[in-house]
Amino acid sequence: MPLHRGGVRRRLLGAAALLASGPAPAAELAPGDTAWMLTATALVLLMTIPGLALFYAGMVRARNVLSVMMQCFAITALASVLWALYGYSVAFGGEGAFWGGLAKAFLRGLTPEALSGTIPESVFMTFQMTFAVITPALIVGAFAERMRFSALLWFTGLWLSLVYAPVAHWVWGEGGWLAGRGVLDFAGGTVVHVNAGVAGLVAALVLGPRRGYPATPMPPHNLTLTVTGASLLWVGWFGFNAGSALAADGTAGMAMAVTQLATAAAALAWMSAEWVSHGKPSVLGIASGAVAGLVAITPAAGTAGPMGALAIGVAAGLGCFYAATRLKRALGYDDALDCFGVHGVGGLIGALLTGVFAAPALGGAGLGEGVAGIGEQVAVQALGVAATIAYTAVASLVILKGLDRVVGLRVSEEQELEGLDLALHDERGYIL
Amino acid sequence: MKLVTAIIKPFKLDEVREALAEVGVRGVTVTEVKGFGRQKGHTELYRGAEYVIDFLPKVRLDVAVEDGLVEQVVETIVRAARTGKIGDGKIFVLPLEQAVRIRTGEAGHEAL
Numbered sequence: 001m002p003l004h005r006g007g008v009r010r011r012l013l014g015a016a017a018l019l020a021s022g023p024a025p026a027a028e029l030a031p032g033d034t035a036w037m038l039t040a041t042a043l044v045l046l047m048t049i050p051g052l053a054l055f056y057a058g059m060v061r062a063r064n065v066l067s068v069m070m071q072c073f074a075i076t077a078l079a080s081v082l083w084a085l086y087g088y089s090v091a092f093g094g095e096g097a098f099w100g101g102l103a104k105a106f107l108r109g110l111t112p113e114a115l116s117g118t119i120p121e122s123v124f125m126t127f128q129m130t131f132a133v134i135t136p137a138l139i140v141g142a143f144a145e146r147m148r149f150s151a152l153l154w155f156t157g158l159w160l161s162l163v164y165a166p167v168a169h170w171v172w173g174e175g176g177w178l179a180g181r182g183v184l185d186f187a188g189g190t191v192v193h194v195n196a197g198v199a200g201l202v203a204a205l206v207l208g209p210r211r212g213y214p215a216t217p218m219p220p221h222n223l224t225l226t227v228t229g230a231s232l233l234w235v236g237w238f239g240f241n242a243g244s245a246l247a248a249d250g251t252a253g254m255a256m257a258v259t260q261l262a263t264a265a266a267a268l269a270w271m272s273a274e275w276v277s278h279g280k281p282s283v284l285g286i287a288s289g290a291v292a293g294l295v296a297i298t299p300a301a302g303t304a305g306p307m308g309a310l311a312i313g314v315a316a317g318l319g320c321f322y323a324a325t326r327l328k329r330a331l332g333y334d335d336a337l338d339c340f341g342v343h344g345v346g347g348l349i350g351a352l353l354t355g356v357f358a359a360p361a362l363g364g365a366g367l368g369e370g371v372a373g374i375g376e377q378v379a380v381q382a383l384g385v386a387a388t389i390a391y392t393a394v395a396s397l398v399i400l401k402g403l404d405r406v407v408g409l410r411v412s413e414e415q416e417l418e419g420l421d422l423a424l425h426d427e428r429g430y431i432l
Numbered sequence: 433m434k435l436v437t438a439i440i441k442p443f444k445l446d447e448v449r450e451a452l453a454e455v456g457v458r459g460v461t462v463t464e465v466k467g468f469g470r471q472k473g474h475t476e477l478y479r480g481a482e483y484v485i486d487f488l489p490k491v492r493l494d495v496a497v498e499d500g501l502v503e504q505v506v507e508t509i510v511r512a513a514r515t516g517k518i519g520d521g522k523i524f525v526l527p528l529e530q531a532v533r534i535r536t537g538e539a540g541h542e543a544l
Contacts, residue, residue: 217483219476278477288479325480338479 030118036248037123043239044130048137049076051236055229055291056141057429059284059337062221063419064145065429071149075137075156082160083129090165092128095175099166117246127243128168135164135192141337142200143207145218146416149424151409158399159199163392167191171384182368183384184358184377186255187244189299189350190388197344198389199396201335206400207409209334211416218336223283230287234263237294241301254365255301258309259294265310266293269317274325285321292320292342296350299381303354305363312353319349348385355381433528433544434502438493439467439521440513445491451512452495455504458544461494471519490521496531496544 053072057065079087086105094101104110107125116124136156170178171185178190185191210218220226241259245252270289275281296316297309304312324341335341355378358364367377403409410416415423422428440448445462452460466487473486497505506523514520533543 214481217481219478219481219483278480280477282477284478329480 027115027118029115029120030247033118033247033249034120034123036252037119037127037243037246040239040243041123041127041130043236044127044134044243045076045236047233047236047240048072048130048134051229051232052134052137052140053229054225055233055287056144056226056337058222058224058226058229059141059220060144061218061419062430063421063428065221065225065421066425066427067149067420068140068144070425071140071152072137074149074153075140076133078153078156079133079136079160080129082157083125083132087132087160087165088125088128090161091132091168092125092173095173096169097175097177097180098170100169100173100175119246124246127246131168131188131192131240132160132164135188135196136160138192138196138343139200139203139339141339141343142204142335144336145420146207146210146336146410147203148408148411149420151403151407154403154407155203155399158403159396162399163199163395164191164195167195167388167391170387178384178387181383182371182377182380184303184354184368184381185299185351185384186302186354187241187298189295189347189354190384193295193298193343193347194351194385194388195347195392197340197342197347198392200339201333201344202393202396203400204333204335204340206397206404209332210336211413213334214329214332220284227283227287230291234290234294237263237298240294241298245302251302251365254305258304258306259297259301261306262297262300262304262309262313262316263290263293265313266290266296266317266320269293269314270321271317273318273321288324288338288342289317289321292316292346295320295343295346296353298347299350300354300357303358303365305357305365307363308353308357312350312357315353316346316349320346351381351385352378355379433531433541434497434499435526435528436493436495436497436502436505436509437524437526438495438509438513439465439490439523440493440509441515441520442489442491444513444515444520445493448493448509448512451508452505455508456501457495457497457505459496463492463494465490465492469519469522488519496528498541498544 049072053069056068060068084107086102089102089104090099092100093104110121110125114121136159168191170176171183171191237259238256242252242256245255267286267290270292271281271286274285293313293316296312300312320342323345324338328335328341356374358367358377359374360366368380371377371380400409411420411423449460466489468487473484473488476483476485495505502525509523530539531543532539
């Protein structure tokens with residue numbers, strides 16, 4: 001049984017307590033848990049296609065609207081297949097400190113009878129697959145409007161294999177070295193968001209800014225798509241966070257509650273910050289704030305209490321607002337759709353504050369195993385974030401530089417000016 | 433004959449059309465246009481980046497009228513299209529040499 005995430009870990013402890021007082025019951029399939037996890041899996045897939053695809057599609061210029069949707073769609077397909085071939089095994093197939101091995105490659109042993117905790121292993125594998133799908137898809141926001149499609153496919157495959165699957169094992173896999181240190185990452189603040197955000201920043205730096213950036217206006221072409229996408233992300237995130245309990249239980253219920261609260265608080269925080277500093281509360285702002293809140297509560301979803309969630313939401317809304325509107329301009333990188341500004345920074349804020357608001361004194365569900373005190377938990381969280389940042393930055397840089405030499409990362413100037421929809425796909429988003 | 437061309441705010445179109453019908457104007461051509469005057473453009477803000485939009489959406493009306501009706505038509509448009517705020521638009525009056533109704537071949541005043 002994979003030692004995975006707060007919910008299962010807690011239930012394992014429960015089983016150990018039972019063992020002390022009597023014979024442990026054999027693991028049995030729980031239909032309620034299974035029904036919820038089937039639903040949660042569908043919800044997480046909804047986050048990428050259509051959620052993220054629409055969120056990003058609205059923010060690019062009209063001539064690139066199909067290209068980002070295509071990237072999200074193709075990543076979904078490619079990551080799914082690679083996850084089945086070996087990604088799942090690398091992440092969850094064994095007990096190594098740094099990777100899980102190939103014991104479950106080609107989904108060996110994944111029969112209809114196989115269980116993971118109280119749910120079928122097929123459901124657990126597919127649930128994890130949807131995480132492996134959305135993480136590389138998030139990175140698309142950093143290099144939107146300028147990357148070659150073939151390079152994107154190569155990057156997705158290599159990054160998933162060399163970065164996502166190992167880091168998932170570190171934090172969630174049995175024997176993973178960060179899990180052993182007591183890192184709390186309930187639904188992927190470090191594994192998904194910091195990981196994707198940092199890879200996105202590296203990609204934005206390696207590819208360079210879009211032609212004309214920042215002198216030429218590049219406003220979103222259709223914010224109604226963006227708000228629709230953000231709304232679907234919000235709904236789908238219940239599967240992401242409450243599903244990470246891997247059971248239909250109280251932890252899942254609380255994860256759902258804190259997800260809603262942190263997201264609402266972050267949306268209001270970004271909206272208010274914008275209102276104060278620019279005079280008007282923008283729709284893109286409130287939608288971006290909601291995504292920032294979703295990101296930041298993700299690692300804390302299984303451990304923070306409701307009031308902790310509100311605090312995390314406010315911090316994420318303000319922090320990501322600063323990163324996306326000020327930091328980006330000050331430093332001059334072209335993180336086109338704020339992959340780093342929202343996911344990297346939001347994931348970082350969430351991961352660190354997870355260490356604070358897990359404390360029972362602050363309404364949390366408890367610190368990590370063997371961790372004494374908030375200070376130590378925050379230090380452990382910082383270690384998890386720092387290790388992920390260092391590894392993903394270096395590995396992403398190596399992958400991108402290598403790909404640039406072999407296949408070329410960037411489209412030609414002519415293709416970029418024409419728009420990727422026509423230049424790369426011979427199609428247009430709008431024929432009006 | 434004169435051609436009265438008016439550039440107005442889009443949301444004033446219905447009011448202007450109704451007012452013109454009341455003074456006896458029988459035909460108007462409407463075009464969606466973009467431009468700027470003293471209002472200049474306006475600023476849009478996306479994630480902290482300000483974009484100055486130079487050309488604002490406006491509606492252009494072309495009305496061909498008999499000479500005797502010009503004053504009244506101009507006054508009517510001014511009255512119906514005015515909000516008192518910047519960007520209400522402009523009216524141009526041009527000489528019109530000929531008008532022909534395609535269906536019948538009528539020309540001049542008959543064609544209006």
